[in-house]
Amino acid sequence: MALPDIQANHPDIQINLTRVGVTNVKKLVEVSRGEKRPIILISTFNIFVDLPKNIKGANLSRNFEAIDEVLEEAIEAPVYEIEELCSAVARKLLDRHEYASRAEVQMQSEYIIKRKTPVTDVQCQEIVDIFADATATRENGTNLRRRIGAEVVGMTTCPCAQEIMRERASDELLRLGLSGDKIATFLRNVPMATHNQRGRGKISIEVSDGVDVSLDEIIDIIEESMSSRIFELLKRVDEASIVEDAHRRPKFVEDCVRAMAKLVVERLTNLPDDSVITIMQTNEESIHRHNAFAERVATIAELRDEI
Amino acid sequence: MALPDIQANHPDIQINLTRVGVTNVKKLVEVSRGEKRPIILISTFNIFVDLPKNIKGANLSRNFEAIDEVLEEAIEAPVYEIEELCSAVARKLLDRHEYASRAEVQMQSEYIIKRKTPVTDVQCQEIVDIFADATATRENGTNLRRRIGAEVVGMTTCPCAQEIMRERASDELLRLGLSGDKIATFLRNVPMATHNQRGRGKISIEVSDGVDVSLDEIIDIIEESMSSRIFELLKRVDEASIVEDAHRRPKFVEDCVRAMAKLVVERLTNLPDDSVITIMQTNEESIHRHNAFAERVATIAELRDEI
Amino acid sequence: MALPDIQANHPDIQINLTRVGVTNVKKLVEVSRGEKRPIILISTFNIFVDLPKNIKGANLSRNFEAIDEVLEEAIEAPVYEIEELCSAVARKLLDRHEYASRAEVQMQSEYIIKRKTPVTDVQCQEIVDIFADATATRENGTNLRRRIGAEVVGMTTCPCAQEIMRERASDELLRLGLSGDKIATFLRNVPMATHNQRGRGKISIEVSDGVDVSLDEIIDIIEESMSSRIFELLKRVDEASIVEDAHRRPKFVEDCVRAMAKLVVERLTNLPDDSVITIMQTNEESIHRHNAFAERVATIAELRDEI
């Protein structure tokens, strides 16, 4: 029996659709990376094409099949970086959907990093959230923009409350007879208390096809821009070291975003001028139930001009 | 003691910030609406201003205070519609932050609607998710764009699987000796089985200040565009009626978006041409673990041209 | 037409069911409290009865109706405390379901508290999560057990890291020539740095029907047992005061649970010996991505014995 193909019909209401597809598709992704250890992820995908006004449906029942097949192929191929995966899927989607002018693939996943504790040098695992998108458009051949990024948890300490605590310490030491010079030395060597908390830094970088962006570099920039990295495992001397370091580098939510922006400009020197950089920091304030937030969205050219 | 004001300092890294503020601020909101019953909501707010490169911090400690005070004032004033609330806050934020060129307020909430069951006419409550944003910018005085919208759960039935089931029924009735005419009558009167599921329709409408957009109308358009509304309470005759109605109006995810677009054009005739309409439909497919999704983003002028 | 009533049939597989019902039912709840301002909540309910082996279905289509009607009645009645609401629903459910031997109602909600900032005395709102359950059983008449509780966010500071920082400060001040006595005075007056974070304390109290438990008292005990309360709005002197207070009362996750247990024993003196107390503390450690957790489950009689 030939099954009816309703999706090929003309729709009653003829309007264009910007995106038609599937969301929350979970897949086991294995990314081989040449010499490095392969990355294994459970990733969640959203996959879309646009749909012209005269076509009723993107044939989602067939579409699922196409998408899945493409994903399987992409997974088995020797893909070298995660954002390549989305590009490959987006390109193939456009091949299969002759009516579509645009295909979009979004991926997000948890990603495990191995690292050593700061003082005792014991190995532990950290989890970061990573994401990659790719959009293929059909204009003078196939054009492709892609985006890659990460969100990482670290620790931030508040400069404002710390400054007040420094003044209290200073007043007290003055009262106890310590000289101004020695008070300054003390405050330089022993950082004072303040509220501190989990911060979440996030960077996404959107580039044209063919531009390399290192995910490991992005993760490193995010962590370096907070008051301190955090660790799943900390022996007591490690904990003391983290607390002291974090209190020596107090940072407002604004400071974290600016620090990330500066490091992006300094380290990602290969980015073309039209690369779009989105940088966000969310601090889960220990003195409030709400969060503090800062964000910068700009082209790398704009950031280069400002710094 | 005069407390140090670190936020007023010049920052070490001088770059502009697009958004600085607070997220996940929960507030009890009371919106008086003239003759209608007041609306009481527990709303979650995100509130931002931009920050020029030469200022270290948006003084979040003071900023929280300003925001809160503004919110309290706005709540106590006889505000008439929910999106007015965000506009009022955005405008006042810009007044207080002389350095900012842009202020942005986002709000989301659960909103309770009372309605009657379709056959038995019993009153029940439904919950919808609503949201409103406002962005005030300082250019030739204060400009304000605002956005209001809702996400509503309804029921969608799949036309494709139903068409296959209709053919099976037709073949079987033919085999049992029923005439083609009578088969057609039967299939017209008794809708065949298909997979069906919760769908979530979402419309947001962005307009300039001063343009009225009715939230109740938006909710109505979303519900009317799915295969059927849903109800918390259904007696057995109501349930039968809903199931039958939904199976008489099978809809792809694409159909729902197109139906919403058509109704927006037909019913929101007062919208200026540059109003931006975002329409989304997500179907939580009962035959898959993933969702089907469709979206249209366009100005109302573009939609009017197409329909 | 008489509609078929499938639920009344005998099931193919005859086994008893512990719970049959509905979950995630959202309702607007208005609780009048005599002289106090009425409480308005959007609450989420789960509502169950048990089902004997010989009945096919709990007639959920009718059951929804019963539940809703009962809830509406309960809402309109002059209920005085939130946990009374669940008891009333549980009791009525048992009346309506002659085959059920047990009815269970669970409710959770966000609850808004008004309070003043610690130094500047400005009013602000805080949100806490509250919950109540009631279970009615049919044994020698109707028996009722009920549970009420809250989860509140506060601030906790780590005693361990602080002790290390105290030693560093002490060593440094000794090196700078300050006497032991004066160092002790300094450390008594100026609390040293440590990691601190959002903590979430939770208490639930299960009692027989007719025993009063004050939700406001529970919330107060939870907040008092952490290093400091937190506030949505803090002027700079308030922030300094909170940070200093929290650093004067460093608390392990275990300390918070023990402090809550002690206050429950001291303040809830009316609780019968068989009241079941569950106390939990979760600290969202600022130096880790994971949380620290402690819990005590005991009857009040057991806690009274230990303290």
Added chain:
Amino acid sequence: MALPDIQANHPDIQINLTRVGVTNVKKLVEVSRGEKRPIILISTFNIFVDLPKNIKGANLSRNFEAIDEVLEEAIEAPVYEIEELCSAVARKLLDRHEYASRAEVQMQSEYIIKRKTPVTDVQCQEIVDIFADATATRENGTNLRRRIGAEVVGMTTCPCAQEIMRERASDELLRLGLSGDKIATFLRNVPMATHNQRGRGKISIEVSDGVDVSLDEIIDIIEESMSSRIFELLKRVDEASIVEDAHRRPKFVEDCVRAMAKLVVERLTNLPDDSVITIMQTNEESIHRHNAFAERVATIAELRDEI
């Protein structure tokens, strides 16, 4: 410098704690399974010990280290089933914490299954949620109870609405002149419409140490007990087959639980009488915003008696 060890101090408030530990610890888990392909998971762990009243803290800073080390060892060992992992950690925790009388390890993860589409036999991936717990207690040596389970999404179709639709079809066919016999044949061969939706079945099985419980068997029982399995990828003939099958096996939420209970009794014949079985079904009703729910908690001996 010898760091101070505050956790070893006597606490001010001396009460026992039921659980002290860490929650939301994410780890890459590799489970080798002899001849089968190794399982790779990103798992979330909660790990606790109890704490006697005279000890201030469970030394979480050291405890983290112990836990991590134990987990690493457990991961590298040739563990054969996932629940073995938790048992191994629980046992080792008890060895290390001489003061603890009880250690508890909870794990949850997403788990990927490969399967073929029902008609077209194309391979696709499905994701299920799995969990395992183990509790070790020190009484006459070490006793261990463990629990393993899964939650799987499938499709459920409502018998009640379908029965009504069958009557409508029957009435209409009678009106069109079809004989009663032929109507019965038709309704036997072509299942009528009803509402259907995603259902989530869940089984957990708690046993003493040394009793084997197959996770794959549990998953299979859950899926078989709903109206139909679901698939990420369905060609159109597969979709038709799924819809038809699901409509031939309409199931109330109660039916799903009873079907699971029956299959557990029939297939898990090796379970000792005191094994505790928890079975739950949640249907995300397409005609409501709330869910239908049923549950049975019983020992396997009780279930065997009833069936």
